[in-house]
Amino acid sequence: MTMASSVTAPVHTSNLRSAFWGERSGVHVSHVPAIRVGFVRKTVECKESRIGKQPIEVPSNVTITMEGQDLKVKGPLGELAITYPSEVKVEREEAGILRVKKATETRRANQMHGLFRTLTDNMVVGVSKGFEKRLQLIGVGYRAMLEGKDLVLILGFSHPVRMAIPDGIQVKVEDNTRIVVSGYDKSAIGQFAASVRKWRPPEPYKGKGVKYADEVVRRKEGKAGKKK
Incomplete structure (x- = not known):
């Protein structure tokens, strides 16, 4: 003798409550599927350092020697040298002006930009004035x-x-x-x-x-x- 198995579907009380109140008030209740809201991330470009973008004036009594990422500064008071990281670079313009620029657009490059501009300026002022x-x-x-x-x-x-x-x-x-x-x-x-x-x-x-x-x-x- 085989017994017939009955399967009972799950009943959600929230659906019954909504249907009950809809019948009582005469209002048809419809279920609207939820819509997922997506957020689009925008890449924010960091501004250039106010200190890093300032030019460095080199006096006439100071000699600059550049070899790749190495810079040597020689003046009447002494001689100093510095090695720049790969994130920044130094360029020499006409009329004796140095500019420290970012080589890449990264967070570390933004941090190194103003720092090495200040270090370079201290070297030039140090060997010339002290x-x-x-x-x-x-x-x-x-x-x-x-x-x-x-x-x-x-x-x-x-x-x-x-x-x-x-x-x-x-x-x-x-x-x-x-x-x-x-x-x-x-x-x-x-x-x-x-x-x-x-x-x-x-x-x-x-x-x-x-x-x-x-x-x-x-x-x-x-x-x-x-x-x-």
Whole structure:
């Protein structure tokens, strides 16, 4: 004896509810299939760097040598060299003008454009005019002096701090409390000045320490006494 199997189709309550309310109100309810909305991505081209597109003026006393991605700059104060990445290139125009341009339209090229234009300009200015960084010592007994090719700092430690002056950098001490770091390599000057300041950064209560001459130290108010 065989039994007939009955198959029951699934019933969606939402369809029954819609049909019921349609019959009650006399309104025919129709189901509209949903439409997928697609979004079209547009390629946004990055603008050219405001710094990178500025020309670099080369003085008459500076010699430029270009070999592929290598650039050498020689002037009365010294000689510097730089190697450009593949994303940027340098071109020399007439009337002694250099321009750093993007070789490709990529995100990294946009990042390197302004950076290497600034580095190139620092090289040209450095070998022709030079840079300097000024430091000031503030504190009772704090002083600096030169001993041969070393800079000696008295900063309240149990022993004096002795720092060797790198080649290509000149250091001058004025009134035992002011230090002038000069040279043609801006990055080397900044690195040495930061190393000097690192020994005793200025503290915010009395301002004691080693600070840049143009640095503004934000002062804090000390602990107030007990109110009577």
